Amino acid sequence: MTERQECVESPFARTRVQRTIAGTVAFSLLIAAAIGTRSPAPQFPPIDRIGMEVDLNRAAARELSLIPGVGPVLAERIIRDRSLRGDFQSIDDLARVHGIGPKTLETLRQNSFIRPPPAAPRIATSSE
Template sequence: MWVQLRCGLEPRTLAALAVVLVAAAVFAGMRFWSARPEGVRAPDSVSQAGQVAVPQADADPAAGGSGAPEPSPGPPPAVGGTAGGRIVVDVSGKVRRPGIHRLPSGARVTDALEAAGGARPGVDLDGLNRARVLVDGEQILVGAPPGAGGAGGAGGGGAGTTATGPATGPVSLSGATADQLETLPGVGPVLAQHIVDYRTQHGGFRSVDELHEVTGIGDRRFADLQPLVRP
C-alpha cells in the first residue's frame, strides 16, 4: 500500500511487479544452489577380486589330487628326426638328383632313392637293403665300391648305406668316399674334398676327363690318376 500510495501505481500494475520480484528471487536462489561446491568421491581401487577366476576341476578322490587340472600331454617328439616329424638324409653317388633330401619320419631307403630320382641305368642295387628304416643325418651312397659307407648297407642303422658296384677295378669318382679317394696317388684330404664337392655340384662324373675341371688337378696329376679311376 505504501508503494502504491507513494508511486501512484494501480493495483494491477503493483501485482505484476510483485510477481516479477518473486520470480527473480526464485531464479536467484536456484542459481546459488546449483553453483554450490560439492565433494568428489575418490575412485575405488581395483582389487584382485574383480579378476575373472578360472574354475578348477573337481579333485579326483581316488587319485588324491589337489583339484588343479593337470596339463594335457603334448604330442611325442619324433624319434631320430627334426621338428615336425621329418628327417634329413644325404643321397649321393649314382642317382639322378644327388644331394640333401627331407623325408617323413619313418621313411625307408627306397623312399630316399625315389626322392633322388632313382638310380642311374646300369647300377646294381642287389646289395642295398631298400626296406631299411632311415635315421636323421644318414648318408646313402649309391653305386660306390665295396666298403664305402660302413655297415649301414646291412640294415643295422649305420651312418651310411651303400649299393655296391664291381668288386674290383678303378675307383669310382661318382661313388667313392673321401677316404677312398685319398688312397689314390697324390690325393690328400683337401683334393679329395674338392672331388667330392665337384660331383655334388654337377651330379657326379660323366667322364674321367672332367677331373681337369677339379681345383688342384693339373695335367701331370691327371696323367697319374687317369688309369686308376672311372666315372
C-alpha cells in the first residue's frame, strides 16, 4: 500500500516569507523616493537673465558659453579665431567665425561688447 505524505506548512515559515517580501518592497520604495527627490545638477542661467555683458576680446570660453546661443563649441571657435586673427574691432567681425549667423550676431549685440584695445604708449621723440 502506498503511503501518502501530506505537506504541512508551518505558520512561522509563511510569516517569515511575508516579512521578507514586505521588507524588500519597503526598501525598494525608500530607494525610489531617494532617487526621485535628488536635485538636478545646477544650471548656469543665460546671461540675459543675470544682466551681465561679456567682453568678446577678453572672455574665456566658459564666459562666452553663457551667452544665449553660444555653446562650448562656438565659444572655442570664437577664441580660436581671436587668437589667429587678432581682437575683434566690432561685433560684426564675429560673422567671420564659422557658426555665427545673423541671429547669433543679434544675440551677441545684446549680451556682449568689445572693449577697444589699450592705446599704445607714446614714446617721446626729440622733435616734441
